Amino acid sequence: MSRSAHPAGPRHADVLTEGHYSAPPADLNALDPKVWAQTVERDADGVVTVGGMAVTRLAEEYGTPAYVLDEADFRARARAWRTAFGTDADVFYAGKAFLSRAVVRWLDEEGLNLDVCSGGELATALSAGMPADRVAFHGNNKSPEEIERAVRAGVGRIVLDSFQEIVRVAHIAQSLGVRQRVQIRITVGVEAHTHEFIATAHEDQKFGIPLAGGQAAEAVRRALQLDGLEVIGIHSHIGSQIFDMSGFEVAAHRVVGLLKDIRDEHGVELPEIDLGGGLGIAYTSDDDPREPHEIAKALTEIVTRECEGARLRTPRISVEPGRAIVGPTAFTLYEVGTVKPLDGLRTYVSVDGGMSDNIRTALYDAEYSVALVSRASDAESMLVRVVGKHCESGDIVVKDAFLPGDLAPGDLIAVPATGAYCRSMASNYNHVLRPPVVAVRDGEARVIVRRETEEDLLRLDVG
Ligand code: LLP
Secondary structure: OOOOOOOOOHHHHHHHHHOOOOOOOOOOOOOOOOOOOOOOEOOOOOOEEEEOOOOOOOHHOOOOOEEEHHHHHHHHHHHHHHHHHOOOOOEEEEOOOOOOHHHHHHHHHHOEEEEEEHHHHHHHHHOOOOOOOHHHHHHHHHOHHHHHHHHOOOOOOOEEEOOHHHHHHHHHHOOOOOEEEEEEEEEOOOOOOHHEEEEEEEEOOOOOEEEEHHHHHHHHHHHHHHOEEEEEEOOOOOEOOOOOHHHHHHHHHHHHHHHHHHHHHHHOOOOEEEOOOOOOOOOOOOOOOHHHHHHHHHHHHHHHHHHHOOOOOOOOEEOOOOHHHHHHEEEEEEEEEEEEEEOOEEEEEEEEEOHHHHHHHHHHOOOOOOOEOOOOOOOOOOEEEEEEEOOOOOEEEEEEEEOOOOOOOOOEEEEEEEOOOOOOOOOHHHHHOOOEEEEEEOOEEEEEEEOOOOOHHHHOOOO
């Protein structure tokens, strides 16, 4: 049985063309800073450290699998977004990417606002002390109870997603004697270059009110007449994991076009526009994300130019990055359980987690990288597929990657860039327990979300 990365034969060639890599990286021990959290490095013994802590020690103390989050990196990225947009704009971290009370406090301290999209996210934000006026409440089907809670709490804005919701929020706000600040979410008809399930501005989908056919203008018309609402702006989110700014350009052009129509029809210049989130990160070395200052410059220039063209005052811009802040700051630490070479195909490496801690590969065909982190190795590389422990053949964590050929049970491997949409989309499939989130900073580790226990599972099962 061969464990080499380059076995000859047509079947292997087929596998390679299906996959993402055509050749193994030159040095399997190297850690590309593009995909790993900022403080990650390999020490003199070959062990990977993060925030000054060895992964071997983290595994001993907290077990595997575990999401390991670099707090300094999170804060640095949050700050970079904040600084890039300056005081004339607002950065709302999209809590759906990953939310915990520690994260809320970091955001508060770094001067970011928070976007929540459910009662649960709102409760987390408020319980960690985020001032309600810095919270935006999203969602295409907020319940009346959620709306009432948000209005009573005094959230800074509710983003309205349908004609029915315009009336619903107005009614609830009015009955509470509140004039609720709202934005209206529109779909501008942009096809973001991303997976269909995470593209959100084309018209045939559940979010927002289409600009097409005058529907968005009609929504604004109705909202402006309702006493319970203060319409502060228009919202557009075009999708996720986007690298190309041209989608934002078209979106800004169309949103500003609507602002102009509103001014012409109602004599009102809405003071804000929100361009959503969706900025891409590097999951593999092939991805080249932009820096926050480049994004801020590009978006500000686009909006300013469009507004000058339309003779409008430039509105206050807000953005809602989730993945771009938290995504690169964490990796998932797994222990290798079984190594199964399939002759002429590839080697299946089974880890102690899987699709319950990272559904993105199965759901979106997402690409990830992986590295051996508990030691360095000079062994020849082998083509691997990293799979989980679930009873499902689609339980794949990393579809195609190279790892050292001497990989063995008990080794620790880590999948970088799992900070966004992994813990937040984790499940209990097969009654596998959801991993903890361990935050590491300056040589100290702290559990910010603890590992689930069998007791947790049984507590919900009332017999
Ligand atoms: N704002 C709104 C209104 C959104 O719907 C989203 C994401 C964001 C901001 C943040 O987008 P980000 O900057 O994180 O890309 N589960 C998928 C992503 C779904 C995103 C949903 N909305 C994934 O794992 O890729």
